[in-house]
Amino acid sequence: FxxxxxxxxxxxxxxxxxxxxxxxxxxxxxxxxxxxxxxxxxxxxxxxxxxxxxxxxxxxxxxxxxxxxxxxxxxxxxxxxxxxxxxxxxxxxxxxxxxxxxxxxxxxxxxxxxxxxxxxxxxxxxxxxxxxANFKQLEFTTLDDFIHFAVKKRNELKVDDNNILKGHILLSGKTGSGKTFAMINLSLQMLVQKINVSVIDPKNSDLSVISEISGIKCGTNADSALEMIKTYRNSMNNRKIEMNQLLKDNIASDFNDFKMTANYLVIDELAALQMIFSKEQKAEFNSVLAEVILQGRQLGFFLLVTLQQANANLISTNIREQFNSVIVLGKSEIQTYKTAFGMGIDIPTRRIDKGSGWLKQDTNESVKYIAFPALNFDIAKAFKHISKSRANT
Incomplete structure (x- = not known):
C-alpha cells in the first residue's frame, strides 16, 4: 500500500x-x-x-x-x-x-x-x-532603429510588431490625445517604405511643416484640398485601368500581388476641412472621398483620416464602416466609441496615456490596446534625411 x-x-x-x-x-x-x-x-x-x-x-x-x-x-x-x-x-x-x-x-x-x-x-x-499588465511602449532613440522597425514588410504600417494597420485608417482623439504623435509615426513609416504620400492639412500646422521639409504635396485651403483629392482619385482610376488587364490572368489579386507601390492621402482634421468648404465643394469632396474609400483597397489607394471626435455628422456610418483600421486615442466619451467602433463593442477599463488608445480592425469583433512608439530623436532632421534618401534612389 x-x-x-x-x-x-x-x-x-x-x-x-x-x-x-x-x-x-x-x-x-x-x-x-x-x-x-x-x-x-x-x-x-x-x-x-x-x-x-x-x-x-x-x-x-x-x-x-x-x-x-x-x-x-x-x-x-x-x-x-x-x-x-x-x-x-x-x-x-x-x-x-x-x-x-x-x-x-x-x-x-x-x-x-x-x-x-x-x-x-x-x-x-x-x-x-x-x-x-506591464505593457511597454516601444521607444526608438535613433532613426536607424526606427527604419529597421519600419521596413520589415513592404506596404505595411505598424504600431508595434504585433499590430499592423491595414488599408484605410481612421484616427480619432481629443486635443492632447497624441493624434499628431501618431501621424508623425505613420508618415515617417510611409517615407521609409517609399509609399507615395500626399497631405491635406487645413490647419496649416505640423503636417504642412513636415510636408514642406519632405517635399510632399500638401493642400491647406479649400481649393487645393479639393483639387488634391480629385487628382488622387484620377491616379486611382489610372491604376484601375492598368490592373484590369493584369486581373484577367490573376483573378482576386490586389496591388501587392503585382508588386505595386501603396499610396496614402493623409487628411488631418476632417472637421476643420469641412468647415472651410462651400456647400458645393463639400458635396463634391465627400463624393470623391466615398469613391476612393470604396474602390481604393484593391488598387492600393488608401486614406488616413483624423478627426477630434468620431461624429456621425462628420463621417457617415456607411463610410466609417469602410475603414479597415479604426483608432481612438486618449480618453473619449461612450458616444465616440460607439460611433467609431460600432454598437456592442466593450471598452476595457485601463489607464490611457498620450499616444495610446484602442484599435479595432475590420476583421475583429473586439478592440485592442495600442501605444504608438516614442521617437526620441530629431524628427525634423529624420524627415529631411529620409526624403533626401528617397530622392537619390
Whole structure:
C-alpha cells in the first residue's frame, strides 16, 4: 500500500511539473519572457477559487461530506495562444451565460489584463482576450532603429510588431490625445517604405511643416484640398485601368500581388476641412472621398483620416464602416466609441496615456490596446534625411 501511495504521489507531481513546463513554454512563445509563464500559472490556480466565490460552479450532487461542505465543480477553463495573443477560454452553459456577460475576470489574473471578451462562434465558450499588465511602449532613440522597425514588410504600417494597420485608417482623439504623435509615426513609416504620400492639412500646422521639409504635396485651403483629392482619385482610376488587364490572368489579386507601390492621402482634421468648404465643394469632396474609400483597397489607394471626435455628422456610418483600421486615442466619451467602433463593442477599463488608445480592425469583433512608439530623436532632421534618401534612389 505504501509503495502504491508513493507511485501515485510521484505521478501527481510529474503531471504538475509537465503542466507547469507547458504553461512556462506558452509564456516563452508569447515572447514576453518567463515572467508571463509564471503569471499564467498563478492565474490558472487563482481562477478556480474566484469562480467559486462568484457562484459560478456546478453542484452535481446535494451530498454533503463530513465537513459539511458542498461538492461543486467549476466550468472547464484553459489558456490558448494564437498569433502572439493569449486567450482565456471558460466553458459556457445555460446556467452561466447571463453571468458571463457581466463577469470581470481581471481580479483572478496575475500580471495580465482583459482587453476584451466575447462568446465563441458556437457559444460553447466565453473568451477573454488578454495582454500583459506591464505593457511597454516601444521607444526608438535613433532613426536607424526606427527604419529597421519600419521596413520589415513592404506596404505595411505598424504600431508595434504585433499590430499592423491595414488599408484605410481612421484616427480619432481629443486635443492632447497624441493624434499628431501618431501621424508623425505613420508618415515617417510611409517615407521609409517609399509609399507615395500626399497631405491635406487645413490647419496649416505640423503636417504642412513636415510636408514642406519632405517635399510632399500638401493642400491647406479649400481649393487645393479639393483639387488634391480629385487628382488622387484620377491616379486611382489610372491604376484601375492598368490592373484590369493584369486581373484577367490573376483573378482576386490586389496591388501587392503585382508588386505595386501603396499610396496614402493623409487628411488631418476632417472637421476643420469641412468647415472651410462651400456647400458645393463639400458635396463634391465627400463624393470623391466615398469613391476612393470604396474602390481604393484593391488598387492600393488608401486614406488616413483624423478627426477630434468620431461624429456621425462628420463621417457617415456607411463610410466609417469602410475603414479597415479604426483608432481612438486618449480618453473619449461612450458616444465616440460607439460611433467609431460600432454598437456592442466593450471598452476595457485601463489607464490611457498620450499616444495610446484602442484599435479595432475590420476583421475583429473586439478592440485592442495600442501605444504608438516614442521617437526620441530629431524628427525634423529624420524627415529631411529620409526624403533626401528617397530622392537619390
Amino acid at each position: 505504501c509503495h502504491l501511495s508513493y507511485i501515485l504521489m510521484f505521478i501527481d507531481v510529474l503531471i504538475l511539473l509537465i503542466y507547469l513546463v507547458r504553461l512556462a513554454f506558452i509564456g516563452l512563445l508569447f515572447q514576453t519572457h518567463f515572467k508571463t509563464g509564471i503569471n499564467l500559472i498563478v492565474s490558472y490556480y487563482r481562477i478556480e477559487s474566484q469562480l467559486i466565490d462568484a457562484c459560478i460552479f456546478y453542484q452535481r450532487s446535494s451530498k454533503i461530506d463530513d465537513n459539511k461542505k458542498l461538492i461543486v465543480r467549476v466550468p472547464r477553463y484553459f489558456f490558448k495562444l494564437e498569433h502572439n495573443q493569449i486567450y482565456l477560454f471558460i466553458e459556457n452553459s445555460i446556467k452561466f451565460t447571463g453571468q458571463f456577460d457581466n463577469l470581470d475576470i481581471s481580479p483572478a489574473l496575475s500580471g495580465l489584463v482583459v482587453d476584451s471578451k466575447y462568446k465563441s462562434s458556437n457559444s460553447l465558450f466565453m473568451i477573454f482576450q488578454l495582454t500583459t
